[in-house]
Amino acid sequence: MRPRIVLLVVVLALIVGSAGAANAARERLPVGTDVDYQLGGPRAAPAHVGIVVRDRRAHPAAGRYNICYVNGFQTQPDERAFWKRHPRLLLRRGGQPVVDGAWNETLLDLRSPAKRTALSVIVGRWTQRCADDGFDAVEFDNLDSFTRSQGLLGRGQAVAYARLLVRAAHRAGLAAGQKNLVGFDGRTVGYDFAVAEECGRYRECGGYVAHYGRRVLAIEYRRRDFQHTCAVWGSNLAVVLRDRNLSPTGVRRWC
Template identity: 30%
Template sequence: MRERARLVVAALSAALIACLGLALPAGAATLPDPVSCGGCWKPALNTSWQWQLKTVPSAPYLDVAMYDIDGFDATAADVSNLHSTKSGRKVVCYISAGTYENWRPDAGDFPGSVLGSDVDGWAGERWLDVRQYTGKLGTILGKRMDMCKAKGFDAIEFDNVDGYTNDPGFSISATDQLKFNTWLANEAHRRGLSAGLKNDIDQLKTLQPYFDWALNEECWANDECTTAQTGYGYDKYVAAGKAVFNVEYTLSTSQFCTKANAQNFNSMKKDLDLTAYRVPCRGV
């Protein structure tokens, strides 16, 4: 009875939206409501940061407001040290949500049924069948989120959440991807953790209500940063009060920093291995 009532409400809501002349984003009618998280960290639009996954950062730390580091490699003590050495600093837990990595300690937990094609250019990685998030895959990813919370992280960066635009070895649709990505954000919020959207540029509009901030790779190099370029860009996130973090690997800072600063993005140049190297577009 409760499920039937929910469907009736959903239908009425859709009808009301249609009467008002508003358009539903593709797939939105099948998505759950965003889980609110009043206590979750919402980064300021201008937030200095470091993204370092190759190694766990060690003292002396940069004077930045946010560190994004590998959730498995970092210990609770590492997270605590980053918190304690700068007041208000937040630490983000990087995990791959859309790929299997054969070097992770939980690699043996993944059933063969969820393992797809190799990820081009990344040895030891395979795409996951994200349609199976309601089963064993969801349990594994839930444990990863629990790990992030237990170690004291403030937020999660979910990587590889645009497998449907690649060749994952499964027939994953855009709607399948939306369902998975909204599930990730909602599960992070249920744990009191801020959720960051990584890339997935084609679905920025629909996913905006679910995620607290966005992280992008090479949108300036690919002409994908702004609404003028794509139809719905990261400038819309800034307008909604959601911070945008961006890295470029091949462009020189003179080719993107002026534009990035004008859009109020937190942009910097990094190397592809995400070592400690960084050249920020802003002062810190």
């Protein structure tokens, strides 16, 4: 072979090998165990809980499969100072931020490839920190933020950005979880599992199961919805009842 061809083959082999190593390091979400959803603050998990979800600034739980929560598509209310340094990456209409009023979170601006790339670099750093801290997976919240964008964002832009986030997770050796947008097959961009809040309340669990099988985590906030989800899906999915504030001392029940 010519030297340039040899060099190209070597480079390609290294790329493929690196991708293979990352995939090998990524552990799949376990099934047949319970989940605890601890975004409001860490607490001890009972022995039957094999999966724990915590905020990216918390430490993972020893001996469990740990999922790192990252708000990938909207801002966190306590991160205003950070986002003031990146004003052009926030979605605006008439100069005013577009806010998800239910959670007081400003939407990120996904309208251009350049902005999506810049945002993926920021969120990618958080994702790498999750991996460095010992988490096994990451869930990127608010894939459906475009539905609250006052018509400024489209589904295609959200999906294109999601693809960047999933790639960052896989490069870090983490499995990636789809959060929201029932009916969308997140496997097409590489998602490995789904986190479904109130899928029992809105009769959406089946929409996630259709794509992820048993690798769906069901979080309910009302007792009657929890009872329904347990009755229909409890034998196949990890289902937990939590209080809406997800407080360390709040409600916590399993099927």
